[in-house]
Amino acid sequence: YTYSDYVDRMEAVDDYTVKIYFSQEPGLSVWDHGVGLHPFMPEHFWADVVEECRASEDPATCLYAADGTGEPSFGPFMFTKWEPGAFAEIGANPDYYWKDSVYTFYADGSFKEANEAKGYEYCVYGDCSGDVSVEYVVGPHVPNVVYSIYGTQDAAVLAMANGEVDFLLNSLGLQRGLRDQVVGNPDLDAFQNPSNGYRYLAFNMRKSPNDIKEFRQAVATIIDKEYITGNVLQNTAIPIYNQIPEANPFFYNPDVVKLGQGMTREERVNAAKELLKAGGFSWDVEPEWDPDDGAVKPGTTIKGPDGNELEEIELLAPSAGYDPMRATASIWIAQWANELGIPVKANPTGFNTIIPLVFEPSPETGEIEFDWYILGWSLGNPALPDFMDSFFACANDAKEGGNNTPGYCDEEFEAMSEALLASKTLEEARDHIFKMDAKLSEDVPYAELFTAPVLEFYAKERLEYPFLETLSGLQNIQGAVEYVGTK
Numbered sequence: 001y002t003y004s005d006y007v008d009r010m011e012a013v014d015d016y017t018v019k020i021y022f023s024q025e026p027g028l029s030v031w032d033h034g035v036g037l038h039p040f041m042p043e044h045f046w047a048d049v050v051e052e053c054r055a056s057e058d059p060a061t062c063l064y065a066a067d068g069t070g071e072p073s074f075g076p077f078m079f080t081k082w083e084p085g086a087f088a089e090i091g092a093n094p095d096y097y098w099k100d101s102v103y104t105f106y107a108d109g110s111f112k113e114a115n116e117a118k119g120y121e122y123c124v125y126g127d128c129s130g131d132v133s134v135e136y137v138v139g140p141h142v143p144n145v146v147y148s149i150y151g152t153q154d155a156a157v158l159a160m161a162n163g164e165v166d167f168l169l170n171s172l173g174l175q176r177g178l179r180d181q182v183v184g185n186p187d188l189d190a191f192q193n194p195s196n197g198y199r200y201l202a203f204n205m206r207k208s209p210n211d212i213k214e215f216r217q218a219v220a221t222i223i224d225k226e227y228i229t230g231n232v233l234q235n236t237a238i239p240i241y242n243q244i245p246e247a248n249p250f251f252y253n254p255d256v257v258k259l260g261q262g263m264t265r266e267e268r269v270n271a272a273k274e275l276l277k278a279g280g281f282s283w284d285v286e287p288e289w290d291p292d293d294g295a296v297k298p299g300t301t302i303k304g305p306d307g308n309e310l311e312e313i314e315l316l317a318p319s320a321g322y323d324p325m326r327a328t329a330s331i332w333i334a335q336w337a338n339e340l341g342i343p344v345k346a347n348p349t350g351f352n353t354i355i356p357l358v359f360e361p362s363p364e365t366g367e368i369e370f371d372w373y374i375l376g377w378s379l380g381n382p383a384l385p386d387f388m389d390s391f392f393a394c395a396n397d398a399k400e401g402g403n404n405t406p407g408y409c410d411e412e413f414e415a416m417s418e419a420l421l422a423s424k425t426l427e428e429a430r431d432h433i434f435k436m437d438a439k440l441s442e443d444v445p446y447a448e449l450f451t452a453p454v455l456e457f458y459a460k461e462r463l464e465y466p467f468l469e470t471l472s473g474l475q476n477i478q479g480a481v482e483y484v485g486t487k
Contacts, residue, residue: 006030027422028429033384042072076140076482088147090481092140101138107131136466141485157181160188166459167479171378174455182457189460192453194247196472197378198240199326201315201333201447202358204370206407209304214279216444218272221260222336228329229450237325237450243391243437245451247471248382250426253434256441265289269296272340280305287340299341312343316357316373319348326374329449333374344372358405359398368398368407374449382471384429388436389417392445408445462486 008023018040026035053062068079074097077090101115110126148165150156157178159165168174174182182188201223203210210216225239241258244251260268266289273287287299302310317330327348334346358370379387389396394409396402416436423429440446454473458465464485465474474480 003030003035007035025422027420027424028384028426029386029389029421029423033381033386039074045071076138077145080144085149087149089144090147091144092142096140098138099140103134103136103138104128104132105134107133134467136483139482139485141483142481145479145481153178160457160459161185163187163459166463167474168457169475169479171475174457179455187459187461188457190455190457191468191473192455193468193470193473194245195378195451195454196245196248196380196382196476197376198243198245198451199237199329199374199376199449201329201372201374201449202406203372203445203447204368204406205445206368207371208306209279209281209310210371210406212279212305213443214275215281216447217259217442218275218279218340219333219337219342220444220447221263221275222268222272222340223260223333223447223449224265224268224336225260225450228332232328232332233325233450237452239450240448241441242448243388243440243446244385244433245379247451248385251382251385251430251433253437256438258441259444259447265294265296266291269339273299276302276340283341296339298339302341302343310343312345313337313371315344315346316354316370317346317348318351318354318375322351323376325450325452326376330374359403361399366399368405370405373405378472378476384426385433386420386429388433388440389421392440393417406445408443410439410443413439413443 006022006024006026008021010021011019013019020035022031049063049066053059053066056062065084067082069082071079073079073093076093076096076099078093079088080091081087081089097118098115100117101113101120104112104114106112106126106128108126108130110123110128112121112123112128114121147169148159150159153168153170153174156165156168156170157174158181160168161181179190183190201219203216203219205211205216225241229235229237229239239261240246241261242253242256244253246252246254260271263271269287269289282303283299284301284303285299288297289295290297304310315330315334317326320327330346330348334344337344354373354375358368358373358375361367362369377387377391379385390403392404392406392408392410392413393402394404394414396404397407397409398405399407413436416432416439420429420432420436423432454475456473456475458474464487465480466483467480468474470477470480
């Protein structure tokens with residue numbers, strides 16, 4: 001969905017109040033966790049910039065490149081300085097309304113927010129009593145934050161090792177291959193958190209044979225995620241079978257279909273072969289498990305239900321320099337698919353090369369033309385994970401500018417998604433999310449692969465954090481600059 005499906009218009013009632021008119025009743029996803037959390041931009045500061053960018057050839061790029069120095073802000077910091085390509089700086093907002101508020105997290109899951117000076121107290125998810133897990137005071141506690149820009153993660157890690165940087169912002173966390181540069185440094189401390197995200201293999205369902213469910217299921221079955229994460233990646237990643245990571249326990253459905261989980265190599269080959277046969281595929285020579293060699297005798301000349309031999313399938317993945325995990329996984333997946341007779345060629349390439357190929361129609365044909373690709377998602381708000389609508393609803397097809405790269409469009413899933421968007425309680429939303437996750441695990445527009453814990457370091461001799469445990473790490477909350485203090 002888009003907000004325009006629900007929001008009819010907005011009116012400024014006074015200097016501090018906006019009135020929103022909805023064309024249909026919004027659920028939690030649209031209001032409480034959507035429009036209700038969106039920032040408002042001051043017209044007197046941005047109007048001229050917007051009009052200038054509206055007339056440009058690339059309005060979006062123009063807006064992102066606009067200098068926001070001095071913009072009025074309700075937040076804890078003001079944007080104060082920017083040197084493109086070098087650094088940006090924010091300074092503490094002396095008028096931040098929530099400064100000195102106290103956040104208290106209780107062992108029973110309840111949460112209290114209080115600000116004595118403003119006579120404000122709010123309690124949710126329980127009665128806010130009993131043992132306290134974490135309590136801290138909202139800042140800002142530092143006068144300014146400087147964001148230095150480095151061309152590579154190697155350069156940024158070296159800067160941290162040399163004491164030039166206090167914390168690194170990187171959506172992938174620190175790659176294991178770089179940790180030797182900082183492990184043992186007495187000025188730094190390491191910590192790790194589960195990720196609110198995953199890496200996945202996507203099928204272009206607009207093309208044959210990807211439009212056949214049994215084909216996608218067979219590919220998902222043949223992928224030994226436990227082998228990749230345990231033997232190949234040395235337990236630096238965790239195999240997954242869900243859209244919702246297990247680290248988000250309220251919305252995690254443990255009962256989805258888990259294709260291939262717990263199977264031996266022989267069982268995988270046999271199960272995948274039967275799925276392909278059920279989908280109408282055949283071979284000149286079927287793949288077979290050889291118990292003497294403990295290996296697969298590859299199938300040859302696999303044919304689709306139409307009797308035609310399958311053409312070569314290109315598997316796009318980021319290169320090892322960007323993400324060695326996905327590059328490695330692509331090579332193993334291609335190998336296992338070829339053992340079934342499915343002609344797959346792994347093509348690790350630049351991340352910025354992959355994005356337009358999977359999210360944008362070809363200028364020549366107007367179609368999304370990739371075969372398979374491996375990328376990853378960070379899943380946004382864990383308090384209401386409604387991302388499955390964005391990824392898989394018919395209206396969000398990438399051909400129309402959405403995030404539905406596979407072109408998945410299923411009537412039953414659409415009904416589930418609409419019910420989620422209309423949900424008024426978290427319990428109701430969870431029920432629909434469970435059903436959507438189970439449906440996708442069976443239909444396999446994505447074959448989920450693994451999630452990687454986020455490894456981070458910080459300058460423990462200079463910074464003091466009130467907490468280090470948080471989903472997807474401190475980088476997911478911009479380094480917690482609103483809460484961090486200095487020693």
